[in-house]
Amino acid sequence: MLVTETLNEGLKRGYTITVPAADLDTKVNEKLTEAQPSVEMKGFRKGKVPMALLKKQFGQRLMGEAMQEAIDGAMGEHFQASGDRPAMQPKVEMANQDWKEGDDVEVTLSYEALPQVPDVDFAGVEIEKLSVEPAESDIDEALKSLAQNAQTFEAKEGAAENGDQVVFDFLGKVDGEPFDGGAADDYPLVLGSGSFIPGFEEQLVGVSKGEEKQVEVSFPAEYQAPHLAGKAATFDCTIKDVKKPAEAEINDDLAKQFGSDSLDALKTQISDRLKGEYDSAARQVVKRQLLDQLDDLVTFDLPSSLVDAEAQQIAHQLWHEENPDVQGHDHPKIEPTDDHRKLAERRVRLGLLLAELGQKEEVQVSDAEMTQAIMTQARQYPGQEREFFEFIQKNQQAQQQLRAPIFEDKVIDLILERANVTEKTVTKEELQAEVEKLEEV
Numbered sequence: 001m002l003v004t005e006t007l008n009e010g011l012k013r014g015y016t017i018t019v020p021a022a023d024l025d026t027k028v029n030e031k032l033t034e035a036q037p038s039v040e041m042k043g044f045r046k047g048k049v050p051m052a053l054l055k056k057q058f059g060q061r062l063m064g065e066a067m068q069e070a071i072d073g074a075m076g077e078h079f080q081a082s083g084d085r086p087a088m089q090p091k092v093e094m095a096n097q098d099w100k101e102g103d104d105v106e107v108t109l110s111y112e113a114l115p116q117v118p119d120v121d122f123a124g125v126e127i128e129k130l131s132v133e134p135a136e137s138d139i140d141e142a143l144k145s146l147a148q149n150a151q152t153f154e155a156k157e158g159a160a161e162n163g164d165q166v167v168f169d170f171l172g173k174v175d176g177e178p179f180d181g182g183a184a185d186d187y188p189l190v191l192g193s194g195s196f197i198p199g200f201e202e203q204l205v206g207v208s209k210g211e212e213k214q215v216e217v218s219f220p221a222e223y224q225a226p227h228l229a230g231k232a233a234t235f236d237c238t239i240k241d242v243k244k245p246a247e248a249e250i251n252d253d254l255a256k257q258f259g260s261d262s263l264d265a266l267k268t269q270i271s272d273r274l275k276g277e278y279d280s281a282a283r284q285v286v287k288r289q290l291l292d293q294l295d296d297l298v299t300f301d302l303p304s305s306l307v308d309a310e311a312q313q314i315a316h317q318l319w320h321e322e323n324p325d326v327q328g329h330d331h332p333k334i335e336p337t338d339d340h341r342k343l344a345e346r347r348v349r350l351g352l353l354l355a356e357l358g359q360k361e362e363v364q365v366s367d368a369e370m371t372q373a374i375m376t377q378a379r380q381y382p383g384q385e386r387e388f389f390e391f392i393q394k395n396q397q398a399q400q401q402l403r404a405p406i407f408e409d410k411v412i413d414l415i416l417e418r419a420n421v422t423e424k425t426v427t428k429e430e431l432q433a434e435v436e437k438l439e440e441v
Contacts, residue, residue: 151248
C-alpha cells in the first residue's frame with residue numbers, strides 16, 4: 001500500500017492512496033478461507049465447497065469489503081503517523097473510475113487539518129466580575145407581584161368595571177342555534193383580561209348582579225375552531241355576581257399559598273432566586289469579557305471549511321430571525337456577508353482554543369451533569385419527558401448539543417481560575433446596562 005502526498009498548503013492536505021491488486025486478492029482469499037468451514041451449498045458437504053466456487057459466488061462482494069477495509073486502514077495509519085486531525089469529514093474519491101478486477105485501486109484523500117493551537121498565558125487576562133446583592137426594594141417588588149398573581153375578589157355593590165370579576169352563566173348561539181363549547185355556568189371572568197373573544201368583555205362593563213345581558217360578537221377569521229371562524233354569535237348571559245379585587249395582603253397566608261412556611265421564609269426564597277438570576281447575568285458579562293480578551297490573545301490559521309460552515313449557519317439563523325413567518329427551508333439561498341464571516345472566524349477560533357485546552361486538561365462532562373442537563377431540557381416538554389429522554393439516548397448529535405455548553409463552561413471556569421479576577425459590587429441597574437451591551441454586539 002502506498003500513500004503519496006499531493007497537496008500541503010497551509011491546513012489543506014491531499015494524498016493518493018494506492019492499494020495493489022495483489023493485496024486485495026490476498027484479503028479476499030483470507031476472508032473466503034475464514035468463511036469456508038461454515039458455508040453450505042447444494043451438492044457439497046458443509047465446509048467442503050471448493051475455493052474457486054466460493055470466489056465466484058462471493059468474491060465480488062468480498063472485494064468491495066476488502067477495498068473499503070484497506071482504504072480505511074490506510075487512512076487510520078496516515079492520521080496516526082501524521083498526527084493530523086481533520087477539521088471536517090475527509091473527502092475520499094476513486095481516482096481510477098474505470099477500475100476492473102485485477103487493477104490496483106487508487107483513491108484521493110483530501111481534507112483540512114485542525115491547526116496547532118498555541119499555548120496561552122492566562123495570568124495576563126484581567127476580568128472584572130460584577131456582583132449584585134438583592135435589595136429590600138427588589139424583594140418587596142417580587143412580593144407585590146406574587147400577591148397580584150394570588151389575586152382574590154370580594155363582593156361589590158353596583159355595576160362592574162374593568163378589573164372587576166363577573167360571575168355569570170352564558171349560552172352561545174350561531175344562527176340562533178347553540179354550539180358545542182358555547183355554554184357554562186358560574187363562569188368567573190375578570191373584565192379587561194382579554195381571555196374571551198374580542199368585543200365580549202367590553203359589553204359586560206356596567207352590568208350588575210341579577211341582570212340579563214345579550215352579548216353580540218363575531219369570532220375572529222383565524223379562530224381555532226373552523227366551524228366558528230368568522231361567524232357572528234350571540235351569548236345570553238345571566239349575571240350571578242359582581243366582585244371587586246380584594247386588597248392583597250402580604251403575610252404568612254400569602255407565603256403558604258406559594259409553599260413557604262412563613263413570610264420570612266418566602267422572602268429568603270425570593271432573595272435566593274434573585275441572587276441566582278443576578279449571578280447568571282453577571283456570568284454572561286464575565287464570559288464575554290474573557291472571550292473578547294482571548295480573541296485578541298491568540299492567532300492561528302483557521303480551516304476555511306469550518307469558517308464557511310459557521311458563516312452559513314449564522315447567516316441562515318439571522319435570516320430566519322428577520323423572517324419569522326418562514327418556518328421551513330424553502331427559501332432563496334442565503335449568502336453570508338463579510339460580517340457573518342468575521343463572526344464565524346471568531347467563533348471557530350475560540351471554539352478550537354477552548355476545545356484544545358479542555359483536551360489538554362482532560363476536562364470531562366460527567367454522567368450526572370449530562371443527566372441534569374437532560375432533565376432541565378425535558379421540563380420544556382411537560383407530559384413528554386419519557387419520549388424526550390428516549391430521543392436523547394438514541395441521538396448522538398442531540399447528546400453533543402447538550403454536552404458542548406457544559407464542556408465550554410467547565411473550560412471557562414478553568415481559565416478564570418488562572419486569570420486575574422477582581423470582584424466589583426454594582427446595582428441591579430448597572431448590571432442590566434452591561435447585559436444590554438452584550439445584546440447590542
